[in-house]
Amino acid sequence: xxxxxxxxxxxxxxxxxxxxxxxxxxxxxxxxxxxxxxxxxxxxxxxxxxxxxxxxxxxxxxxxxxxxxxxxxxxxxxxxxxxxxxxxxxxxxxxxxxxxxxxxxxxxxxxxxxxxxxxxxxxxxxxxxxxxxxxxxxxxxxxxxxxxxxxxxxxxxxxxxxxxxxxxxxxxxxxxxxxxxxxxxxxxxxxxxxxxxxxxxxxxxxxxxxxxxxxxxxxxxxxxxxxxxxxxxxxxxxxxxxxxxxxxxxxxxxxxxxxxxxxxxxxxxxxxxxxxxxxxxxxxxxxxxxxxxxxxxxxxxxxxxxxxxxxxxxxxxxxxxxxxxxxxxxxxxxxxxxxxxxxxxxxxxxxxxxxxxxxxxxxxxxxxxxxxxxxxxxxxxxxxxxxxxxxxxxxxxxxxxxxxxxxxxxxxxxxxxxxxxxxxxxxxxxxxxxxxxxxxxxxxxxxxxxxxxxxxxxxxxxxxxxxxxxxxxxxxxxxxxxxxxxxxxxxxxxxxxxxxxxxxxxxxxxxxxxxxxxxxxxxxxxxxxxxxxxxxxxxxxxxxxxxxxxxx
Amino acid sequence: xxxxxxxxxxxxxxxxxxxxxxxxxxxxxxxxxxxxxxxxxxxxxxxxxxxxxxxxxxxxxxxxxxxxxxxxxxxxxxxxxxxxxxxxxxxxxxxxxxxxxxxxxxxxxxxxxxxxxxxxxxxxxxxxxxxxxxxxxxxxxxxxxxxxxxxxxxxxxxxxxxxxxxxxxxxxxxxxxxxxxxxxxxxxxxxxxxxxxxxxxxxxxxxxxxxxxxxxxxxxxxxxxxxxxxxxxxxxxxxxxxxxxxxxxxxxxxxxxxxxxxxxxxxxxxxxxxxxxxxxxxxxxxxxxxxxxxxxxxxxxxxxxxxxxxxxxxxxxxxx
Numbered sequence: 125x126x127x128x129x130x131x132x133x134x135x136x137x138x139x140x141x142x143x144x145x146x147x148x149x150x151x152x153x154x155x156x157x158x159x160x161x162x163x164x165x166x167x168x169x170x171x172x173x174x175x176x177x178x179x180x181x182x183x184x185x186x187x188x189x190x191x192x193x194x195x196x197x198x199x200x201x202x203x204x205x206x207x208x209x210x211x212x213x214x215x216x217x218x219x220x221x222x223x224x225x226x227x228x229x230x231x232x233x234x235x236x237x238x239x240x241x242x243x244x245x246x247x248x249x250x251x252x253x254x255x256x257x258x259x260x261x262x263x264x265x266x267x268x269x270x271x272x273x274x275x276x277x278x279x280x281x282x283x284x285x286x287x288x289x290x291x292x293x294x295x296x297x298x299x300x301x302x303x304x305x306x307x308x309x310x311x312x313x314x315x316x317x318x319x320x321x322x323x324x325x326x327x328x329x330x331x332x333x334x335x336x337x338x339x340x341x342x343x344x345x346x347x348x349x350x351x352x353x354x355x356x357x358x359x360x361x362x363x364x365x366x367x368x369x370x371x372x373x374x375x376x377x378x379x380x381x382x383x384x385x386x387x388x389x390x391x392x393x394x395x396x397x398x399x400x401x402x403x404x405x406x407x408x409x410x411x412x413x414x415x416x417x418x419x420x421x422x423x424x425x426x427x428x429x430x431x432x433x434x435x436x437x438x439x440x441x442x443x444x445x446x447x448x449x450x451x452x453x454x455x456x457x458x459x460x461x462x463x464x465x466x467x468x469x470x471x472x473x474x475x476x477x478x479x480x481x482x483x484x485x486x487x488x489x490x491x492x493x494x495x496x497x498x499x500x501x502x503x504x505x506x507x508x509x510x511x512x513x514x515x516x517x518x519x520x521x522x523x524x525x526x527x528x529x530x531x532x533x534x535x536x537x538x539x540x541x542x543x544x545x546x547x548x549x550x551x552x553x554x555x556x557x558x559x560x561x562x563x564x565x566x567x568x569x570x571x572x573x574x575x576x577x578x579x580x581x582x583x584x585x586x587x588x589x590x591x592x593x594x595x596x597x598x599x600x601x602x603x604x605x606x607x608x609x610x611x612x613x614x615x616x617x618x619x620x621x622x623x624x625x626x627x628x629x630x631x632x633x634x635x636x637x638x639x640x641x642x643x644x645x646x647x648x649x650x651x652x653x654x655x656x657x658x659x660x661x662x663x664x665x666x667x668x669x670x671x672x673x674x675x676x
Numbered sequence: 677x678x679x680x681x682x683x684x685x686x687x688x689x690x691x692x693x694x695x696x697x698x699x700x701x702x703x704x705x706x707x708x709x710x711x712x713x714x715x716x717x718x719x720x721x722x723x724x725x726x727x728x729x730x731x732x733x734x735x736x737x738x739x740x741x742x743x744x745x746x747x748x749x750x751x752x753x754x755x756x757x758x759x760x761x762x763x764x765x766x767x768x769x770x771x772x773x774x775x776x777x778x779x780x781x782x783x784x785x786x787x788x789x790x791x792x793x794x795x796x797x798x799x800x801x802x803x804x805x806x807x808x809x810x811x812x813x814x815x816x817x818x819x820x821x822x823x824x825x826x827x828x829x830x831x832x833x834x835x836x837x838x839x840x841x842x843x844x845x846x847x848x849x850x851x852x853x854x855x856x857x858x859x860x861x862x863x864x865x866x867x868x869x870x871x872x873x874x875x876x877x878x879x880x881x882x883x884x885x886x887x888x889x890x891x892x893x894x895x896x897x898x899x900x901x902x903x904x905x906x907x908x909x910x911x912x913x914x915x916x917x918x919x920x921x922x923x924x925x926x927x928x929x930x931x932x933x934x935x936x937x938x939x940x941x942x943x944x945x946x947x948x949x950x951x952x953x954x955x956x957x958x959x960x961x962x963x964x965x966x967x968x969x970x971x972x973x974x975x976x977x978x979x980x981x982x983x984x985x986x987x988x989x990x991x992x993x994x995x996x
């Protein structure tokens with residue numbers, strides 16, 4: 125029997141732990157991959173998937189070291205090689221496509237010089253040959269103006285284009301093995317589908333052997349022949365893609381699959397007959413000086429909507445669509461150039477100077493990054509007590525008890541009251557962040573990408589909590605996200621934002637019903653689905669939609 | 677080059693002149709706070725009140741401060757720093773001779789210090805955490821915290837007094853080039869010692885923060901050699917912070933020059949300024965202070981302009 129192209133045996137990678145004793149972050153890894161196949165490594169943050177992928181290049185990040193096992197690529201154990209020998213393989217026989225092309229291109233040089241650099245390093249081609257090859261790859265990856273786009277600097281090219289250009293960089297020396305490390309995670313969903321398509325075509329055309337690292341099962345289902353599921357640095361299950369998705373054997377895989385399926389929460393139903401709690405009319409905002417009710421750089425245009433008591437209204441859109449600016453205006457952090465908002469009929473004031481304390485209390489914001497929103501020097505008790513004291517809520521003697529009630533509400537053990545945010549997990553921090561906002565007893569809660577930084581399973585529990593809160597307190601919520609699945613799962617109404625305007629407003633189940641804006645249609649079709657073959661189907665009719673969106 | 681970058685550079689230069697004006701005003705105020713004036717200083721403590729008053733009005737010291745400020749400022753803009761109160765010579769003439777001496781000392785120091793600091797900073801960043809790195813870091817902290825006058829006195833004691841190898845005083849009219857070099861060796865060494873430690877530490881820090889970027893990991897994974905990673909990928913991006921820290925370190929040279937010129941009796945601007953303070957020769961003090969402040973501002977401005985030019989974002993603007 126011939127050797128597989130890639131064979132990882134009993135791999136262990138350690139970091140220095142307490143007392144200088146090495147602590148394994150990855151252990152007992154056994155993987156094989158045949159030539160011309162795509163293997164996916166899937167898991168949540170900290171599962172060790174990138175660490176394993178990088179070991180195939182004989183590379184360990186600062187602090188990590190290989191302590192056991194072997195990583196044999198095409199007959200060579202990468203871990204036995206000297207630095208010089210590994211260097212000759214990197215960028216030549218084995219190539220890497222990183223998560224963020226924007227951060228991985230050197231800002232000081234033209235793209236073409238960086239893309240052809242590996243040919244110069246390894247002496248595989250002359251400079252003009254390499255440049256010609258790069259241009260051919262640009263064309264193959266569907267980049268606009270392939271003959272000249274390389275002359276630009278990284279900051280002059282969009283994120284989706286950069287990601288394709290870094291793929292061209294990886295392909296330059298015709299590598300035998302390509303490692304793709306979350307290559308589309310930083311992109312908007314409508315851009316992701318284009319890039320995925322380009323990557324898949326490239327892998328097929330070159331009969332490349334590839335390792336695809338991702339946290340997103342639906343994306344992986346489109347790309348991989350075989351999936352390896354990882355958790356806390358250990359292998360849970362390896363199986364052929366179709367089989368793993370239809371009949372997972374490990375409990376953790378089932379959990380992942382369940383979290384990926386949209387899990388509908390209880391909805392309010394029709395709210396059109398209820399008197400709205402929050403009314404926003406004709407809101408315009410932007411940056412720079414405000415003249416004649418218009419900002420120098422307008423971002424949000426003519427936004428109007430209502431929220432009923434206990435209703436969750438979702439806002440969805442890509443980065444730069446104005447979602448966060450909208451939330452900041454409603455929170456009173458950023459002045460509107462025009463428009464007004466009323467809560468229970470009372471004008472809350474969107475323009476001009478500071479709001480009164482009562483009005484600020486009525487609208488509370490939950491920020492995306494609990495890490496930066498919570499003061500790391502304060503204990504959980506201090507953090508939750510602060511809004512009670514600041515807004516003078518309830519009897520002074522009852523406030524400590526109220527803090528514990530709030531902790532119960534967000535399911536943080538009371539014993540954690542004396543701890544500081546740094547000692548909590550990501551999901552717990554986000555719960556505290558939520559409790560802090562709820563402590564002020566607001567009427568409207570603004571949630572800005574509150575689950576985006578969390579892993580799927582943790583995010584799901586935070587969503588459950590949000591749904592409980594609205595049922596219990598009749599809180600109105602504006603839920604901002606870039607993820608259609610999340611928004612559909614908990615929102616009663618969804619507003620789709622594109623270039624600062626609301627292009628579609630509908631209940632989630634009606635978003636697919638025409639007539640909707642072409643952007644909304646494109647957005648919905650771009651959301652990856654678990655079934656293999658979705659990518660090819662979704663691409664049908666996409667070009668026409670893209671043109672329609674460009675005309676918007 | 678585009679319009680935006682020209683605008684930024686012009687703005688930066690504008691800021692420099694504004695700062696210079698503020699500094700000039702502060703210097704004027706500060707020099708007027710010095711106790712006593714040239715009249716009392718040159719006549720001695722036994723002069724009568726009348727003779728002091730007479731000399732004061734002859735020197736124009738009896739005019740109101742605001743008026744003196746404006747006439748001083750107006751003359752300064754035209755390049756006239758006034759007449760020395762003590763030897764009645766134009767201040768500019770005295771300055772120019774001394775300035776070339778100080779510039780010679782500073783240029784010599786810079787020419788030696790920059791390559792040395794670059795070498796130390798870059799090598800310790802590459803071998804970060806090694807024994808070499810810790811040794812260099814430790815000694816540079818030691819060097820930075822040792823006062824320059826102590827270093828100067830110590831080496832004079834060892835090399836001039838004890839061993840007798842080098843002259844204790846700097847003599848610029850030495851008979852031969854060898855003698856000139858021998859007499860400059862100690863002053864230059866002291867200054868290099870002060871500047872290199874600070875500069876090397878800042879270069880190391882700037883380079884290390886650049887070496888942690890994603891594009892450096894990417895270049896490693898492209899198979900680049902270590903030299904290529906540091907010199908081609910990290911250096912251009914670390915250049916702006918390095919230049920800024922170099923400018924700051926060179927500014928500490930300006931304060932070091934005062935001690936060195938005094939201790940080695942070197943005929944430079946700093947020496948001139950100290951002498952002028954002791955004779956209460958206010959126009960000369962003001963002119964010397966302006967020289968020091970302008971050189972500081974010019975260095976910082978050059979570093980900033982360089983940072984603007986080397987940034988491709990600013991150089992090319994946004995394409996879309």
